[in-house]
Amino acid sequence: MSITYLDAIREAQDRALKDDPRVFIYGQDVGAFGGAFKATKNLAAKYPGRVIDAPISEDAMVGAAIGAAIEGMRPIIEMQFADFSTVGFNQMVNHAATLYWRTGVPCPITIRLPSGGTSGGGPFHSQSLETIYAHFPGIVVMTPATVEDAYGMLLSAVAIDDPVIFCEHKYLYYHLKASSLPTESLPIGKARIARQGRDLTVVTYSAMVHECLAAAEVARDEGYEVEIVDLRTIKPLDTDTVVASVARTGRLLCVGEAWPWGGVSAEVIARVTAEAFDLLDAPPQRLNAKDTPVPYHPNLWAAHRPTAQSVAQSMLRLLRL
Amino acid sequence: MSITYLDAIREAQDRALKDDPRVFIYGQDVGAFGGAFKATKNLAAKYPGRVIDAPISEDAMVGAAIGAAIEGMRPIIEMQFADFSTVGFNQMVNHAATLYWRTGVPCPITIRLPSGGTSGGGPFHSQSLETIYAHFPGIVVMTPATVEDAYGMLLSAVAIDDPVIFCEHKYLYYHLKASSLPTESLPIGKARIARQGRDLTVVTYSAMVHECLAAAEVARDEGYEVEIVDLRTIKPLDTDTVVASVARTGRLLCVGEAWPWGGVSAEVIARVTAEAFDLLDAPPQRLNAKDTPVPYHPNLWAAHRPTAQSVAQSMLRLLRL
Amino acid sequence: MLPTAVSNDPLAGVAEFRDQFIRAYRFMLHARLLDERLASLYRSGKIFGGVFLGRGQEALSAGLGVCLRQGDVFAPLIRDAAGRLAFGEHMIDSIRTYLGSPLGPMRSRDGNVHRGRPKEGLLPMISHLGAMISVVNGMLMARRMQKRLGTSVGAACLGEGGTSTGAFHEALNQAGVERLPLVMVIANNQYAYSTPTNRQFACDNLVERAAGYGFDGHTVDGTDLGECLETLQKAVDNARSGRGPQMIVAPLLRLCGHGEHDDSSYIDPRLKQSELGRDCLEIAEQRLVAEGWLSGEEIGRSRSELLAAIDETISTVQRESAPNASAESWQALSTVSLRDMSSGTEMA
Amino acid sequence: MLPTAVSNDPLAGVAEFRDQFIRAYRFMLHARLLDERLASLYRSGKIFGGVFLGRGQEALSAGLGVCLRQGDVFAPLIRDAAGRLAFGEHMIDSIRTYLGSPLGPMRSRDGNVHRGRPKEGLLPMISHLGAMISVVNGMLMARRMQKRLGTSVGAACLGEGGTSTGAFHEALNQAGVERLPLVMVIANNQYAYSTPTNRQFACDNLVERAAGYGFDGHTVDGTDLGECLETLQKAVDNARSGRGPQMIVAPLLRLCGHGEHDDSSYIDPRLKQSELGRDCLEIAEQRLVAEGWLSGEEIGRSRSELLAAIDETISTVQRESAPNASAESWQALSTVSLRDMSSGTEMA
């Protein structure tokens, strides 16, 4: 049997619906159609009245989720693409995110954002928006990189009493496969060592984990062992695991598919330099997407985001500093 | 004669309207009423038909500005509070910001965000949202800290062919005074040395410049000379001036009123450590607001954001490292 | 005007109406007096931030409040002191929130009109206009899924200016599609801050929008408590009995500034002279006296009693200690294990 | 049905209408054939990303396009290949954008339906539904301020699903308040992706929303080119002559998938059998032949000529070289002096 990252997301929702009557799914085309990416396929038939088609109203979708959460439900909202979450932004960052702090009433909602670039996606179907959500207090931001985490973390997201932005990467939907679903997983908030190494720590998350793993093989051919930290959640951010890795390697490269200004990679570097400056043997470096919208043509797209090749170059340059 | 920061904003708009027939102002209550903060007082009478009351429709306000820009105008949009820009967010980050890159047609719009905390403002009238705008490609983000810059930079914002998010600080509106308006100003994109020093570089912007200046006096009493860099624009960010200062002092503290995760302070540290690691004699540090919504009660508010006192503590701790 | 038939027995109907009218009037009076006290606290510099009054809108607001029941959902807006009291909010919640007491429902964190108790069905508004309506929808949807909607309804208030927001539209459309028992009350007080209605919308009466959302539409003179009660009761009853969402539009005039910082000199004097500019409280009192439901003396006594209670509550709250920043948790997440202890807020 | 009186001379009116009908029909046919070729390129893997067709909506779209003039503003949506051609877009713009040619108006940066030439009044849509309308408003407002609005109008297209967005509402309200010559064309093709209308809105006909925005409302059978032309011409004329914003709602059926990846198996077969499911192109052809305006032969010839032109253009574009990433500027700002050269995108 082989299970894709997308299957895992569907299975996690199936299980959440099965195990917890408080769970429901609300989003455009999630019902009988099963969602634009089929992440909710068959669920409407299996759980009548609990997988609900929404009008094209992202603000009202999130607003309704907040209200349902107040009444004790655990809604999962599917945005059709992460890029469209910008029109539901206000309810997310100003309403869901502040509810617990303002009132003491928790707001357990999960908002799934099909994120990241795919070939031919273009500027409005490719965005990685984790940074803007992580900037706001009161939100947990998850960025699973593996089939196992797609499953386990989505189940955790639904179980957590706070709003979770669940950034699932569209490129991984079909590309990533595992042989079975996990029965247990790392606690939320803990990063994972995706590859052990001694010469350089690469901190990354989501689809870039795989580019970095491939790049690490290139570096191995040059005689270097690169350690790769998969952050899993970017807020909270597991500084301890990152610092412990840097303590072993003395070098830090942060890689992200999002735009460069002020994102995950900047945050990681600011933390590591503040807390573990003396462990660094070389300047910490970043590699992000270019600071333009995400281009449509595959040639441009491949150059816009980091790839195994560009990551390998960055690794080797930093290793040789 | 004494001119406040708010006066300077009004004067700049007056001059822009006077000098350039392409300029108009659009926002809630900006017309006869002169705006919630009186930043457009008298302008509607002086420039009939060019200072226009908008319905409570931030998305449509920004959309209309984009359209007007395409037709050769140079609109200024006033958001009543920065906090409400979240409902015009999509037009800003996905439409205005991408227009030039996608089509080659520039989008010269200025969006004024009355930003930052004041006593009793509470969670929805106090936000500093520069980070989320700076994260998106295609936007210039200005954060003037002085009366002179409020004037000169707003004029530049209107003259620039790209979308500008102009974060004017509400706390400075009345608190900050100058004797006259400037006749010239530093180029946009250049940071300013607000205070010279040799022992520590503090990088900051907007209202925090003044907290940092006050804190520097405390440090002086302890025998330290702190250099203060006022970024002026946070995107583009003048890394050169910051690095040159760190070259003089060997120490870096970044101070911002925004939330801590992934903001200006992280970006500055990531740049300095990547480009000037060897110049640092101690770990670079940050001081931001706390990672919660902005509280209503003045006691809590004063503890939530950095103040001269907390900045001074951070300075001294870092100076003694 | 009396309601046509509240029950089978016309006299019982009259008595019921009278009782409801008197109850609503008391909340109006209470709200008016409380508002005035808050305004004077503001003028003497005792309140941080803004103060927003409901002067001129009490009939509509209290009228809605008395038509709601425990178990309903209520999302008031900035001018709904009267409706809040009628729905059961204790005035100490208001005073504590305005004065920033840590004992208030918002625990000094949020202020003035941004208060509520979500678990009791009273939603604490965020400032972004229009944002509360879809939240009410979600509460009603949840109850329906949980099979405990019963005859409960959700009521949301908004000014005419707030109808220009995308959030308003999305939420009304959503309520229509889900056929929720939502009662949408729009106080058209002729201004949104300084902006007159002709800069806000282009139809004659916002109720023209009801049909497009699948709502029943009602218009009512917002200065007349009797008419407000009649119309709101009908709308709430419609919603309760499964007849789908209801929109009520009430023309009236804001008889105060946008906030207490605002002298509202922009208000057209002709509007003040018009029917819209009548003070709903005075009209209600005239009717009470004319119908013989309350005497001038009784009204005067109510007034003094309420004032005394208000002043006592204010004194109580003023003796409460201010919040202590170092005792604050400074954590926005409820999940303790997910609190990030090194997020750059403090020096390492 | 013929229009009642297009000019004083009824025969001139007939001739004018006939000419317009024929012109519109040719654009419909052109769009249909172009769409079909793009679909087959998609099936053979030659197109990155999605392909979105206008099948079944050409009458409405071309009808609008021929009512517009140079100097007007047009914001088409995903199913407006016909309207674009009628408005003057060269088909090579479409093909280049779909195939990602750097010579196209979007220079490989944006794709498929996200193309346009803003300076020529043809707006390149962003994906976020509803977002284009307020941009059209702003263009019209600007022209009015510049005193060069004249009789120009702005037309914006949207599907019925897009009417649920807040952006749609804010923009329509804005157009009403500003009394702009906006022509809002809503193609109610019964589905938004897979979502049927009863999950999208709760009124019978979206045109019921027109009055609430201060718009004139029109409904037209979207499958009938003659009726579309008549109604659209009236609406456009109204807007041109200062009678304020116009809304046209056209029921019809999407005769294809949402995109070419979608088999649209969810479409109710009863809808396909109904009047809504008629193919507007066939109906237009029947009328052309019945009226004696074009013969079957002439239609066949048009078809071959258009096909040949399409295929030639596709070949041309396919010979164009792909974009070269290293020649890209990778700069999102137009202001050269503000380009940030050390923003972490590259290693120092």
Ligand SMILES: Cc1ncc(C[n+]2csc(CCOP(=O)(O)OP(=O)(O)O)c2C)c(N)n1
């Ligand atoms: C989305 C949004 N934009 C702007 C504001 C600022 N604002 C607060 S109240 C107000 C006017 C509200 O007018 P209306 O809805 O008519 O209510 P009223 O004050 O008249 O009761 C405005 C513009 C806001 N709260 N939310």
Ligand SMILES: Cc1ncc(C[n+]2csc(CCOP(=O)(O)OP(=O)(O)O)c2C)c(N)n1
């Ligand atoms: C704000 C927003 N949310 C979601 C989407 C994803 N989306 C693209 S097309 C579409 C359906 C559009 O339906 P409709 O407006 O009826 O147009 P049609 O495709 O039927 O022509 C959706 C949901 C989007 N583009 N924008």
Ligand SMILES: [Mg+2]
């Ligand atoms: Mg109002």
Ligand SMILES: [Mg+2]
């Ligand atoms: Mg449709």
